[in-house]
Amino acid sequence: MIRIFLVDDHAIVREGLRAALATEPTLNIVAEASNGQELLDRLPTTQVDVVMLDMNMPILDGLATTQRLREEFPNTRILILSMLNHERNIGQVLDAGAHGYVLKNADKSEIVAALHAVAAGKSYLCSKLGLFMLRKVLNQTGNFGDEHLKKPGDLSNREREVLQLIAEGLTTNEIADKLFTSKRTIETHRQNIIEKTQVKNTASLIKYAMENGLIKEA
Numbered sequence: 001m002i003r004i005f006l007v008d009d010h011a012i013v014r015e016g017l018r019a020a021l022a023t024e025p026t027l028n029i030v031a032e033a034s035n036g037q038e039l040l041d042r043l044p045t046t047q048v049d050v051v052m053l054d055m056n057m058p059i060l061d062g063l064a065t066t067q068r069l070r071e072e073f074p075n076t077r078i079l080i081l082s083m084l085n086h087e088r089n090i091g092q093v094l095d096a097g098a099h100g101y102v103l104k105n106a107d108k109s110e111i112v113a114a115l116h117a118v119a120a121g122k123s124y125l126c127s128k129l130g131l132f133m134l135r136k137v138l139n140q141t142g143n144f145g146d147e148h149l150k151k152p153g154d155l156s157n158r159e160r161e162v163l164q165l166i167a168e169g170l171t172t173n174e175i176a177d178k179l180f181t182s183k184r185t186i187e188t189h190r191q192n193i194i195e196k197t198q199v200k201n202t203a204s205l206i207k208y209a210m211e212n213g214l215i216k217e218a
Contacts (some may be wrong), residue, residue, distance in 0.1 A: 036065025
């Protein structure tokens with residue numbers, strides 16, 4: 001039985017993962033926390049095999065938590081489960097000592113496989129990220145999935161909504177209120193949009209979006 005400590009600041013994500021993994025007889029989520037500091041506070045009294053860790057969290061994020069885990073609990077295995085798919089984020093946390101990285105939109109079977117691999121002392125990178133990295137090597141673009149990410153159609157519907165509101169001049173707080181979500185979620189959307197379009201700033205982003213028909217003039 002693989003004992004898992006699940007760390008994510010969104011309760012609904014933790015509930016979903018707990019429900020998804022409940023049918024796996026070899027896996028058991030023994031504890032949960034909403035940030036890295038809470039994990040570190042509880043870990044001395046909790047027996048676990050794998051910490052499944054989000055990247056974007058308040059108080060102590062995934063990268064800082066990974067660094068602390070490697071220093072204070074070197075025998076604990078670390079699997080990152082995040083929506084961040086940029087090579088910079090992945091490289092930083094793997095260099096810090098994480099043993100695996102899986103995207104949150106991966107299939108349940110891949111998350112299960114990642115947990116088993118990491119618990120067994122192996123490293124794991126989800127297939128989608130592996131394909132992105134292969135594309136980078138083959139194309140020698142110097143950017144992670146650059147050819148794929150530059151396609152305007154790759155923006156999700158919610159990212160297009162956020163982009164439209166950015167173009168209309170709304171602040172992050174105003175966009176969060178309008179879309180009934182958190183400021184940090186909007187910041188994540190903004191960063192994802194910038195990374196997907198490979199622009200340098202908001203002005204360039206709006207210019208790119210208008211040229212590609214992603215937004216309408218306000």
